[in-house]
Amino acid sequence: STGAAPTNCPGSSNSVNIVEVANPVALVLTGSSICASNPGTGTVSSSTSESGVSYQLRIGTTNVQAPKAGTGSALSWTGLNAGTNYNVVSSVGNCPGSSNSVNIVEVANPVALVLTGSFICASNPGTGTVSSSTSQSGVSYQLRIGTTNVQAPKAGTGSALLWTGLNAGTNYNVVSTGAAPTNCPGSSNSVNIVEVANPVALVL
DSSP states (O other), rough: OOOOTTTTOOOOOOOOOOOOOOOOOOBBBBBEEEEETSSSSSSEEEOOOTTTTTTEEETTTOOOOOOEEEHHHHHHHHEESSSEEEEEEETTTEEEEEEEOOEEEEEOOOOOBBBEEEEEESSSOOOOOEEEOOOOOOOOOEEEEETEEOSSOEEEESOOOOEEEEEEEEEEEEEEEOOOTTOEEEOOOOEEEEEEOOOOOOOO
C-alpha cells in the first residue's frame, strides 16, 4: 500500500492463498421398481460416495429425507414412493455436485384370477379341472390346495388357463407372480372339485 503524497509511505500485508477445492464427483444413481400393493418401498442407490461430502436426495428440486454424509462407499435411500426425476445434489464447503436422474417405477400386481372348479364322479377320481377366465403374459401361476402347491407353475398366455387331472378337494386357489425384478404377487378366488357319488347299482 502507498500513503498520501508527498511522502507516499509504503505499507504491507500478510500473504494469503486462493485454494481451488474439487467439486464432489457426480453420483451415479440407480432407481428401482415397486409393486402397486407395496407403496413406499422404493430405493435409490449410488455406486459410491466421498467422505466429507453431504448428499441431499431430491425429486426435481424438492428435498426428500435428510441429507446423508458420504462414507467412501455406496449410499442407499429407502422407503421411497414411486416418482420420476430422483436426483442428488452434493456439497463440500460451498462447492456443489450433482448426479444423474432416476425413477422409481410402480408395477401393477397381476390381476386376481377368477377360477371355476368342477365335479367328478367317484368312479373316476383324478379327473377334476380348475380353469381361469384369463391370464396375463409374463406372469407365472401356481395352483395350490390351501397353501400346498399342486403341479408345476403355468406361464400366462393372455388366454384362459386349465389345470387337469386333479383330485377332489376344497380351497383350490392360484398365487401369481409377476416378472422380475419386482415379482409382484397376485391371487385368486378359491374353488372346489366336488366328488359326486355314482348311483347305487340296481339289484334287478
